[in-house]
Amino acid sequence: MTHLKPIARPGEPMLACKARTSVMIPLGPDSIPAEFVGFDGLDGLEHIAIRFAGRNSDPARPTLVRLHSECLTGDVFSSRRCDCGEQLHEAIGMLAEEGGVLLYLRQEGRGIGLYAKLDAYRLQDQGADTYEANRLLHLPEDARDYTIGARMLQAIGVTHIRLLTNNPDKIAQLKDAGIDVAEVSRTGVYVTDANRAYLQAKVRHHHLLNPLALIADAAAGMGEEGLGITASE
Numbered sequence: 001m002t003h004l005k006p007i008a009r010p011g012e013p014m015l016a017c018k019a020r021t022s023v024m025i026p027l028g029p030d031s032i033p034a035e036f037v038g039f040d041g042l043d044g045l046e047h048i049a050i051r052f053a054g055r056n057s058d059p060a061r062p063t064l065v066r067l068h069s070e071c072l073t074g075d076v077f078s079s080r081r082c083d084c085g086e087q088l089h090e091a092i093g094m095l096a097e098e099g100g101v102l103l104y105l106r107q108e109g110r111g112i113g114l115y116a117k118l119d120a121y122r123l124q125d126q127g128a129d130t131y132e133a134n135r136l137l138h139l140p141e142d143a144r145d146y147t148i149g150a151r152m153l154q155a156i157g158v159t160h161i162r163l164l165t166n167n168p169d170k171i172a173q174l175k176d177a178g179i180d181v182a183e184v185s186r187t188g189v190y191v192t193d194a195n196r197a198y199l200q201a202k203v204r205h206h207h208l209l210n211p212l213a214l215i216a217d218a219a220a221g222m223g224e225e226g227l228g229i230t231a232s233e
């Protein structure tokens, strides 16, 4: 039996589920129900857990979980600078099919906030990569702490999971916080000419992307849609 460490830090109260509301989400020609769950005891930000029943869920498998960090420019306005919107929709499609949980974490700009991310974009336009730009602003390269995600998962009783990510830091932090990450599935890589440098910087920072997917010629042959690199580990 897997021994799970307690997720709340000493002296820190456990999270309590608060609002629960069913919302219909469009998916292709259909609409699928999703349960939005809020929490008492968060870190001051309104993170949300979104639960999907799944049309073909397999109760024998660990629960599929995606931790998605907020990206207003990509998620809402389909900015070409990143592939966050595509990753979000890929996750929703998988969760609608297989069931599971999307944690939408209000960690805009890898935790530095929207205005600072816009400042970072200006520096990127002058040649800095996405991580250097944060440093030039005297901000952390990545300020995200996923412990809050672990505590949200525990509050809804989901601790044995298959994590959808290419980010090894998410895997390590969730494990450290007591979540049993039994499997990892990689997200697709949605490369375009506009976001190639952003994705290449992620490769340099140890994200589990296939660097071959970012070579212009290879990508050209496959179009701008997802290259579909979703290998289970």
Ligand SMILES: Nc1nc2c(ncn2[C@@H]2O[C@H](COP(=O)(O)OP(=O)(O)OP(=O)(O)O)[C@@H](O)[C@H]2O)c(=O)[nH]1
Pocket (backbone or CB within 6 Å): 067, 068, 069, 070, 071, 072, 082, 084, 087, 107, 108, 109, 110, 111, 112, 116, 117, 120, 121, 130, 134, 164, 165, 166, 167, 170, 187, 198, 202, 207
């Ligand atoms: N500071 C900063 N944040 C960015 C930039 N581009 C995207 N982001 C933010 O990065 C977050 C997404 O993180 P990524 O590092 O792209 O991917 P990830 O979530 O760590 O990894 P995956 O789970 O594999 O998708 C969102 O909060 C975006 O707002 C950028 O150029 N600068």
Ligand SMILES: [Zn+2]
Pocket (backbone or CB within 6 Å): 071, 073, 074, 075, 082, 083, 084, 085
């Ligand atoms: Zn983005």
